[in-house]
Amino acid sequence: MASGDKVSTLGGQGLGQNPFAGLSGVGLPVAPAIRLEQAAAALAAKPGGGAGAGRTGQDAKSAPEKNRGRVEIRRETGGRGGKTVTTVSGFVGIGLPEKEQLTKKMRGACGCGGTVKDGTIEIQGDQRETIAKILREAGFRPVMAGG
Numbered sequence: 042m043a044s045g046d047k048v049s050t051l052g053g054q055g056l057g058q059n060p061f062a063g064l065s066g067v068g069l070p071v072a073p074a075i076r077l078e079q080a081a082a083a084l085a086a087k088p089g090g091g092a093g094a095g096r097t098g099q100d101a102k103s104a105p106e107k108n109r110g111r112v113e114i115r116r117e118t119g120g121r122g123g124k125t126v127t128t129v130s131g132f133v134g135i136g137l138p139e140k141e142q143l144t145k146k147m148r149g150a151c152g153c154g155g156t157v158k159d160g161t162i163e164i165q166g167d168q169r170e171t172i173a174k175i176l177r178e179a180g181f182r183p184v185m186a187g188g
Contacts (some may be wrong), residue, residue, distance in 0.1 A: 110134065112176060113186040114169050127169055129162040129176070129183075143179060147172055 088091050110133045117126050132140065140157045147164050148155045155164035164172060173183040 054059045069087075108182060109180040111184055112184050114172055115185075115187045116167050116169060117187075124165070125167050127164045127167060127172055129164075129172060130160070132160065144173070149176055150175060 070170060099146070112129055113131045115128045115130070117128055118124065129143075137157065137160075140160070140162060144155050144157055144162050144164070147162065151166065151168040153163055153165040153168065155162065157163075169185060173185070178181040
């Protein structure tokens, strides 16, 4: 576009309620109209197409990432009056909401209480195997640390 072909954006008489109305007469190329059915068919025709494109036939929501990092699972009793607690630490790149979601899933699977304290998940009792299984399903690489 040449400098004389610029459209004023000062809200003059040509724009009105629709700021893009003034662009129709400027000479911009018109995008081809693609029907929704054609776009859906083209997407489905691609290998692994659909909502979870790029996944291997799994639901996009349930398929975990390949490796989300190493996490350490420990059994601790110190400072808890002799009570055993399983702790999970070493998370990299996930926030508090996702840790709370994992904690809720672990509590439900283990049938016990648990919480998130200072970025570490604490589950009551010795639940290392059950927690390791849940973490593997979530895409983490659990490692039993300590004794």
